[in-house]
Amino acid sequence: MSAAAPLLEVSNLCATFAGAGREVRAVRGASFTIEVGQTLGLIGESGSGKTVTGLAILRLLPAHASVSADRIAYRGENLAAMSDDEFRRLRGVELGMIFQDPAGSFNPAKRIGWHLREAIRRRGGEVERWEAEAGDMLREVGIRMPQRVLGAYPHQLSGGMLQRALIAMVFLLRPALIIADEPTTNLDNLVERQILALIRAHQAKVGAAILFVTHDLGIAGALCDRIAVMYAGEIVEIGPAAAVLERPLHPYAQGLLATSRSLERADAELHELPGEPGGVPPEQGCAFAPRCIHVMAACRERHPAMTEVEPGHGARCLLHER
Amino acid sequence: MSAEGMSAAAPLIAARDLVLDFHVKSAFGAAHGLRALDDVSLDVRPGEIVGLVGESGSGKTTLGKAILGAHRPGAGRILYRGTDIAALDGAGRRPFRREMQMVFQDPLSSFNPRFTIASSLALPLRLHRICPEDAIPATVAALLQRVGLRPEHAARYPHELSGGQLQRIAIARAISVTPSLIVADEAVSKLDVSVRAQVLNLLNRMNRETGVSLIFITHDLGVARFLCHRIAVMYFGRIVEIGPTAEIFANPRHPYTRSLLDARHGGSGHVATDADETALSIVDPARACNYAARCARRAPECLTARPRLDFDAAGHAAACFAPLPPASGESVT
Numbered sequence: 134m135s136a137a138a139p140l141l142e143v144s145n146l147c148a149t150f151a152g153a154g155r156e157v158r159a160v161r162g163a164s165f166t167i168e169v170g171q172t173l174g175l176i177g178e179s180g181s182g183k184t185v186t187g188l189a190i191l192r193l194l195p196a197h198a199s200v201s202a203d204r205i206a207y208r209g210e211n212l213a214a215m216s217d218d219e220f221r222r223l224r225g226v227e228l229g230m231i232f233q234d235p236a237g238s239f240n241p242a243k244r245i246g247w248h249l250r251e252a253i254r255r256r257g258g259e260v261e262r263w264e265a266e267a268g269d270m271l272r273e274v275g276i277r278m279p280q281r282v283l284g285a286y287p288h289q290l291s292g293g294m295l296q297r298a299l300i301a302m303v304f305l306l307r308p309a310l311i312i313a314d315e316p317t318t319n320l321d322n323l324v325e326r327q328i329l330a331l332i333r334a335h336q337a338k339v340g341a342a343i344l345f346v347t348h349d350l351g352i353a354g355a356l357c358d359r360i361a362v363m364y365a366g367e368i369v370e371i372g373p374a375a376a377v378l379e380r381p382l383h384p385y386a387q388g389l390l391a392t393s394r395s396l397e398r399a400d401a402e403l404h405e406l407p408g409e410p411g412g413v414p415p416e417q418g419c420a421f422a423p424r425c426i427h428v429m430a431a432c433r434e435r436h437p438a439m440t441e442v443e444p445g446h447g448a449r450c451l452l453h454e455r
Numbered sequence: 456m457s458a459e460g461m462s463a464a465a466p467l468i469a470a471r472d473l474v475l476d477f478h479v480k481s482a483f484g485a486a487h488g489l490r491a492l493d494d495v496s497l498d499v500r501p502g503e504i505v506g507l508v509g510e511s512g513s514g515k516t517t518l519g520k521a522i523l524g525a526h527r528p529g530a531g532r533i534l535y536r537g538t539d540i541a542a543l544d545g546a547g548r549r550p551f552r553r554e555m556q557m558v559f560q561d562p563l564s565s566f567n568p569r570f571t572i573a574s575s576l577a578l579p580l581r582l583h584r585i586c587p588e589d590a591i592p593a594t595v596a597a598l599l600q601r602v603g604l605r606p607e608h609a610a611r612y613p614h615e616l617s618g619g620q621l622q623r624i625a626i627a628r629a630i631s632v633t634p635s636l637i638v639a640d641e642a643v644s645k646l647d648v649s650v651r652a653q654v655l656n657l658l659n660r661m662n663r664e665t666g667v668s669l670i671f672i673t674h675d676l677g678v679a680r681f682l683c684h685r686i687a688v689m690y691f692g693r694i695v696e697i698g699p700t701a702e703i704f705a706n707p708r709h710p711y712t713r714s715l716l717d718a719r720h721g722g723s724g725h726v727a728t729d730a731d732e733t734a735l736s737i738v739d740p741a742r743a744c745n746y747a748a749r750c751a752r753r754a755p756e757c758l759t760a761r762p763r764l765d766f767d768a769a770g771h772a773a774a775c776f777a778p779l780p781p782a783s784g785e786s787v788t
Contacts, residue, residue, distance in 0.1 A: 178647035179618075292511075321510035321674055326718040348648060392652045399680045403656050406649035409617045 138209030139166040140342045141190070141310055145203040148182070148189045152197075158414075159185040159198075161366035164439075167310065170340040174353035174374065177363030178410040183346045186363070187312040190344075191224055192217070207310070226256055229308030233315040235299040239287040245298050246283035252305040270301045274331050293324040300328065304335055314346040329356055350393050354378050359445075362386045364410075365420035368439070372446030382448035384425045419451065427452060466498040466534070467635055467668050468522060473531035473541075475521055491517040492528065493692035493745070496764075499636065504662055504669040506683030506700070508676060508715070513689040515672045519638040522670065523555050524548050553583045556629035560641040562621035566613040572599075573609035576628055583632045598627040602657055619650030623657060630661055640672045655682055676719050680704055685770075688712045691745045694764060698771030706781055708773035710752050744776070752777040 148160040160182040167173045175183045189200045190212075205212040207227070212220065232238055239248055249267035254260050264283070271279035274297040287295060296316060303311060313332065317325035329352065336343060347353055353360050354374055361371040362383065370383040381387045388406040395404040407424055414420035418433040425432065431451055440454050441447040475492035491514050499505050507515035520526045522533055524540065533541040540551055559565045566575050576595045580586055586594050596606040602623040613621060622642060629637050639658065643651045659682060662669055673679050679686055680700055687697040688711065696709040707713045744750070744757040754777045764772040 178649060322676070322715060322718045323510065350648070389648055392648055396652070396655075396677050396681055399677075402659075403652040403681065405652045405656060409619055409650060410647050 138206070140169045140171075140208060141167040141344075142204060142206040142209075143186075143190065143202065144205075145201075146186065146189060146205065147201045148185050148194060148198055150198050159366055160189060161414075163361075163363070163366075163368050165361050165368065165371060167342050167344060169309070170336070170342055171359065172336070172343040172345055172357045174357035174360040175344060175346045175363060176348060176350060176353050176360060178348055180365075180410060181363040182366040183363050184314050187230070187314050187344060187346055191228060191230055191312060192220055193230075225308070226306055227309055229303040229306055229311045231299060231303055231311060231313040231316045233318055235292070235295040236287055238299050238302075239295070241287055243286075244283065245285055245287065245290070248298075248302055249283070249305055252302045256306050258305075267301070267305065270305055271298070273335075274298075274301045274304070275327055276301075293320050293328075296320060296324075296328060297331070300331060304339075307339060308341060310342045310344065312344045312346070315348070317352070318347075318349075325352075332356070350378065350389060362389075365414040367420060367449060369421065369450070370448040371439075372443075376443065376446045380446075382442055382446070382453055383421075383450050384427050384452070385421050386448075388424075388426075419449075464500045465536075467501045467503075467536060468497075468499040469532075469534040470495060470497045470518070470522060471532045471534065472496055473518070473521060473528045473533070475517060475526055475528045490692050492521065495531075495692070495694055497687060497694065497697075499668050499670060501635065502662070502666040502668060503685065504671055504683045506679035506686040507670060507672045507689055508674060508679050508686060509689035510674060512691070514692040515689050516640055517692075518689070519557075519640055519670050519672050522636075523557055523638055524551075553632045554634050555636045555638065556632065556634040558622070558625050558629050558637060558639040558642045560644055562618055562625050562645075563613055565625055566621065568613055570612075571609065572611055572613070572616070572624055575613075576609070576624070576631060579628060579632050585632055594631070598631050599624070601630075602627045603653070617650070619646050619653060622646060622650075622654050626654070626657060626661065630665060630667065633665070634667060636668045636670065638670045638672070641674070642671075643678060644673065644675065651678075658682060676715060688715065693745060693774065695746060695775070696771075696773040697764065699769065702769055702771045706771070708771070708778040708781065709746075709775045710750050710777075710779065711746050712773070713779055744774075746775075752779075 143166070144164045146160055146163040147158070150157045150159055163186055165173060175186060177183045185194065188194050190205060194200060202213055207223065246267065249270070250260065250263040253263045253266060258266065267283060268279040271282055276282050276294065276297055282290065282294065282298060290298065317328050320328065332343065333356065335341065345353070345356055357374045359372065360374045360377040361368045362377065362385065363369065364385050370377060370381065370386045377386065378390065381390050391404040392406060415422065418435060419437050422428050422432040429451065435451065437449045437451045437454060439447050439449050442453050473492045473495045474490070477489045477491050495518060497505070497518065507518060509515050517526060521528050528541055531541065532539045535551055535554070540548060573595050576598060577591050580591055580594055595609050599606055599608055604620060604623060608616065608620065643654050646654060655678065658669065661667060671679065671682055683700050685698065686700050686703045687694045688709065689695065690711050696703065696707065696712045703712065704716065707716055742759060742761055744762050747753050747757040750757065756776050762774040762776050764774045766772040
C-alpha cells in the first residue's frame with residue numbers, strides 16, 4: 134500500500150435504474166475518498182441515493198441497475214477492473230456491510246453460531262477455536278449470555294440483539310472498510326446509542342474505516358470525521374464533520390440543520406424546509422432549485438460544480454461559485 | 456380519584472387501572488400471557504397534548520389503541536367525559552367514535568389505494584353527516600388547504616403523493632369530523648427530516664386552532680419535547696414517570712427516564728447489557744419493580760414491592776423507591 138493512496142477513492146459514481154419506459158438516475162456523479170481508519174457520514178433523505186451509493190460500491194445492486202464510475206479504487210487498486218470472482222474475494226472480508234434490517238443478513242435456517250463460525254472461517258481464522266472467539270465477540274457487543282445467542286435461530290432474537298449479532302459477525306471478518314447503512318434506524322434510542330458506542334470502540338481498536346449512511350444529523354456529528362450531504366443523487370456538500378455542521382454551505386444542508394436545531398431548542402414553531410424530497414430532478418440547473426430559498430435565475434439553467442470554499446469543505450451551489 | 460384529578464379542568468379521558476393481556480402463541484403452540492398494560496392510569500385534559508414515550512414493546516401503542524377501543528382491556532375503566540367506554544360493545548361505542556380519531560405511522564397503508572384522496576376524505580364526512588352531500592367537494596378542498604395542500608391533490612391516488620403529503624392528508628381526515636381527541640402513533644417517525652417539521656407544525660397548529668386533545672406516541676424525545684404539554688414514560692406495560700414536559704426534561708426522577716434522556720445526548724461510551732433477570736432473586740414479578748433488572752439504583756425493596764406513581768404538587772410522579780434527587784443541578788438540556 135502506498136502511503137498516498139486513500140483506502141477508498143470514488144470518482145464520478147453513477148447508478149441508473151431502468152424501469153418501465155423511464156430511467157431513474159439514483160446516483161449522479163458522486164465523488165469522495167475515505168482514509169484508513171476514518172469515518173465518512175453519508176447523509177440525506179429518502180431517495181437521495183445514499184444507500185444506492187453503498188450498494189454500488191459493493192456491487193450489490195440488482196441486474197437492472199447500471200453502474201459507472203471514473204474510478205473506484207480500494208488501496209489504490211481499481212475495483213472497477215476486477216472480475217466478479219476477484220471482487221467476491223474482497224467483499225465481506227475486506228469490505229464489510231451492515232444493513233438496516235439485520236434479519237436479511239442471516240440464513241433463517243441456521244443458528245447464529247453457524248454464521249459466526251462461517252465468518253471466522255472466511256477470514257482464515259482458527260476454526261477449531263471458533264466458539265471461544267465468537268463468544269468473546271458477542272460479549273464485546275454487549276451480549277451477556279453468548280452461549281444462548283450462539284444456539285439461537287435469527288427469528289428468536291429481538292431486533293436489537295440481532296443487530297448486535299450482525300455487527301459481531303461483521304467485526305469477526307475484520308474488514309478494513311465497513312459500509313453501515315442506517316444500522317440503528319429501526320432500533321430504540323437506548324439500543325441505538327449502545328450500538329454506536331460499540332462501532333466506535335471497535336473502530337478505535339482495529340482502525341477500520343466506515344462509510345456511515347444515515348439521515349440523522351446528530352448521529353453523523355457524533356460518529357463521523359467527515360460528512361457528505363446527498364440530495365437527488367448528488368453530493369451537494371462535503372467537508373469535515375464539524376465544519377459542515379457548524380458552517381453549512383449549501384442551502385439544503387443549512388435548512389436541514391436549522392430544522393434540527395429548532396427541534397433541539399423546542400422552538401414554538403419549527404423551522405420548515407419548503408417542498409418535499411424525492412421527485413425527479415430537473416433536466417438542467419440545480420436539483421435543489423425548486424425548494425431553495427436563495428434561488429436565482431441562473432440556478433434553473435446552470436448545473437453548479439463542486440466548489441471548495443475552505444480547505445476540504447465544498448458545496449455544489451452557485452452562491453459559492455466564483 | 457387519582458392525584459391527577461385534582462387539577463382544575465375535568466379530564467376528557469381518564470383511563471383508570473387498565474390491565475390488558477395478549478395471548479402469545481409460540482411456534483410450537485405453547486400459549487402464554489403477555490401483560491401489555493399493567494395497571495395503567497392516564498388523564499388527558501381538553502386541549503392537552505400528552506406524549507407517550509418508551510421503547511418498542513413498552514405498551515404505548517396498546518394504551519393508545521385501548522383508549523380508542525381497538526383493544527378491550529381485561530380490567531380497568533376508560534372514562535370519556537365521565538362515561539365508562541371500556542365496557543361498551545361496538546354499538547354502544549358508536550356515538551363516541553367520531554370523538555376519537557387516529558393517525559398511524561405509515562400513511563400509505565392507512566389509505567385505500569384504489570380511492571382518490573377526495574373519496575377517502577369524503578367517506579368520514581358522509582358517515583358522520585358532517586355536511587350536506589353537495590357541500591362535500593368544497594369541504595374536502597377546504598380541508599386540503601388547511602393542511603397546506605392544493606385542491607387539485609383531491610384527484611390524486613395515494614401512491615402519487617409523498618409520505619409527508621399523505622400524512623398531512625391523514626391529519627386532515629382525522630380533524631374533518633371535529634374530534635375531541637386524536638391518537639397519533641409515531642406519526643412523524645417515518646418522515647424525512649425536512650418534512651417532519653412541516654407535520655409537527657401542523658399538529659401543533661391544529662391543536663391550537665381547534666382545541667383537539669392529542670395522545671402523541673413516539674420514541675423520539677426531541678419530538679415529544681417540542682409538541683407535548685405532558686409526557687408519560689412507559690416501560691414494560693407501566694407508566695414509570697409522568698409530568699409536565701419541562702419538568703420531565705429538567706428534572707427526571709425515574710432512572711429509566713434519565714437513561715433515555717442521556718441516550719439523546721449521545722456518546723457516553725457506556726454500554727449497558729441486556730437484562731439478566733435470572734440473576735436476580737425476584738420471588739414474585741408481580742410484586743417487584745419491572746425496571747429492577749436494569750436499574751443502577753436498585754434497592755432491596757425494589758425486588759419485593761411495586762413502586763407507585765405518587766404525584767407532587769407540580770403534577771409530576773415517578774414510580775420509583777429510589778428516585779433521582781429533584782433539581783440535582785446537573786443540566787440535561
